[in-house]
Amino acid sequence: MNRVNEFAFKIATANGSGSASANSLIMQAIFRMGVPVTGKNVFPSNIQGLPTWYEIRVSGKGYTARTPQFDLMVALNPATYEKDVKEVQPGGWLLHDSTWPLDERLHRSDITLIGIPLAQMCNDHFSGVRERILMKNIAYAGALSALLGIDADIIRTLLKEKYGRKPALMDSNQKAVDLGFTYAMSNFPCPLPIHLAPLDKTKDAILIDGNTAAALGCVYAGATVGAWYPITPSTSMMEAFKRFCLKYRRDTESGTNRFAILQAEDELSAIGMVIGANWAGARSFTPTSGPGISLMNEFLGLAYYAEIPAVVFDVQRTGPSTGMPTRTQQCDLMMCAYASHGDTKHICLYPSDPREAFEFAVKAFDLAERYQTPVFVLTDLDIGMNDWMVPMLQWDDSYRPDRGKVLTAEQLAEAKAFYRYLDVDGDGIAARSLPGTHPKGAYFARGSGHNKFGGYTEDAEEYTEVVDRIARKVNGARRAVPAPVTQGPGNARLGILTVGGCHAACMEAVDQLAAEGIVVDYMRVRGFPFGEEVTAFLEKHETVFVVEQNRDGQLRSLLTLETGVPVARMESVRYYGGYPMSAHHVIAGIRARLEKVA
Amino acid sequence: MTYIAKPRVHHPALQKNEIGLTRRDYEGTVTTLCAGCGHDSITAAIIHAFWELSIPPHTVAKLSGIGCSSKTPAYFLKEAHGFNSVHGRMPSLVTGANAANGAITYIGVSGDGDSLSIGLGQLCHAIRRNVNVLYVLENNGVYGLTKGQFSASADPGSLSKRGEPNTMEAIDGCLMALTLGATFVARSFSGDKAQLVPLLKAGLKHKGFAFIDVISPCVTFNDHEGSTKSYAYTRENTVEVVQADFIAPAKAITTEYDPGAVREVTMHDGSTVRLRKVADDYDPADRDRAYHYIRKKHAEGEVVTGLLYISTDSKDMQAQNSLGATPLVQLPYEQLCPGSAELAKLQQQFR
């Protein structure tokens, strides 16, 4: 088997020891060699001391899903030796720190041990406790560069870019790289059979995490008010928004900002601020995760019923309750679709990677204002926090925000009368007005029963008329949300239907199944409410495997509820242990079912 | 854009303000509260205050939570945008709206249940942020709308309508606001329009969070003997410490006072609030002394009213966030989007 540009390795360290910069150095260097690469940071809910891992998959073929099959393990955390050594594929390699005698837990006869005296070398060449610890990480990056054939010049360039203005740091980093590199070169046959060879497959791509991309989307959409309460894994989104706003939205001369970031006291308040700001006419959003959405429920119902735009990013993490805050899942699909008490239904967008996180962030504001309702963008920890290789983000300068039906002062002045909830155009969307525009624009927004004129009501017909129109309005959005992505011959017996970050694993599975002679049609839904094409896909296939990352098959439940297609037609394939979905999960699920039938 | 409503023809006896509007122009729909409810008197005072200040109604936004008190924004300023939201969460809505458009005059109306129980956290944090809003807490010691349960402002020992005493300590909104760094703290009584109207006017002109606790008896559930929030008890036991007069900018100050007893505070728009000390030993610029004075009087069974504390030199939320004179909602999109060339440039960082 050709293992050039097709392998995976994992680095086991302790949290807070400074391995992150070594890991991203390796990632970036591989990327600059033109070879597709993905990194998954598996980290604890802790600031210092607990185990952390970084998984890097190299795939010349361009597969970006996580693989749990590691050809090489860098085992630097004695606390996890036992677990780590087991994860190496037979015939693989294990890199350890040979400063100390080999720990017996690392013995395994079917793998090759690579001992590098990382601590020893760093103690000899660096002074100060912190520097020695930090440089140990850079030294393993140097060793990996020799072992895996990562271009040393590229590493040098990257260090120069990073530490160009800090020559002392530049020198020590380069020295550490050289130490690891030279030791590996002179003691082991380099490169190993798994190694890199330059390609040109990353030219038009970037490495970016979904939170950064989504934050950038908010900037480009013209969002001005961000409200939030910190929660993993969404926190870095507001940090990125702030960074971009300081770069692009600060008038240094006058010292004024063209944005406001409000750190709320909790998520109830965060969504309240978002609704208040949108009601006043600003594009406003909040990034959060499942526990935050739970708290926001009451307010979301208000925004739905009083018809006020709001954009909510749910970077999903494992539930229920606090769950595993640093592990990924798609477990809020149901909650977001119907958040809040009473009859509600919300527009949801499901990006599959950071590029779509950027695009759907912009789309979310347009939909929220057009339909005057909350819109969710559901990513997850894997999309939000990990670096993904995606095509460069594109921007069309002719874009202008779709503010929906907002009456101007002139329109209000000319109007005979303005009634906030009157469906003048027959599309279920009534025009709104913003505070301060015109005396005729005044109306009383309320979460209590109201009639189409905006007046308080307890009258059965008046109440029903308004809630029925809102249902029509939100259902109408199924034509405006991003259409599903499809692939396959279109007439296969079997289908795979999935959502969000499962995409990469499913695409890989589809290829592998094809190699076994199993042809499937593929659909990835990208928006809710589902369009007619989703129902058609379910009806057309004998069996549709619904692939998702939660215990209860929430996507399948949504499909059943919304399309009316019997649940028996859908076979649930789930993985919900907290790691991103892998192709082998998909294939194992499908195979189990096919064998049962056969 | 500011439009001034065309004055309508009303009863000639109705006096017009500087922008040609009568008090009627500041009214809302007809109240649905119980006859005699304190909240209705506060509504009347609010109408009066806005009218006297000649604020165009459509430049105002009125927000509230849930409760009898929170219904009242419907009863004033029909030409202002209103938002009757969810229970206890009005402060966050005002905060967001204010961040988006600071050119609007915001008034928030709440109850003691809405503010001191379910919404306690939001109120505290809006005070800390110094959001520019006049916040009126219509305080009756009970949850009126859910039929008379004690609220967190009920005094220990105060009797319910059924004669049961309240056993828990009360939260005094004014004391709490003082400890949280509030920049404007006042207390009044719905039955004392002469005191309340100038306080509301000063609060509206205050740039920052103006907190006014207005004792507002609930005639249906908390106006009996043994209640410390009844009309009778409040009339008997309130003592005014500082009287506020509001003087619009450029208005000549004619009345003469004993110089030692008067202090003038200049508001951000140039108007003046003249504070007349009624109690010699009270200083509305001294937060700590104000706090101790209110507590001491409370222990003596007296409810201190008036403008209890004012400071005009703190930054409001807009200033803290370095927001410019143009509200965020009025910024053209071109000033918000960095464009495609910049996106391409930025992405070199991600390679």
Ligand SMILES: Cc1ncc(C[n+]2csc(CCOP(=O)(O)OP(=O)(O)O)c2C)c(N)n1
């Ligand atoms: C989440 C929620 N819980 C409970 C209620 C029921 N409720 C409505 S008003 C109210 C109390 C209002 O008391 P207060 O704010 O003092 O207003 P008042 O009626 O006394 O003016 C309660 C508990 C509600 N509307 N929402």
Ligand code: SF4
């Ligand atoms: S129940 Fe009490 S608070 Fe409510 S309207 Fe009646 S008197 Fe006013």
Ligand SMILES: [Mg+2]
């Ligand atoms: Mg009350």
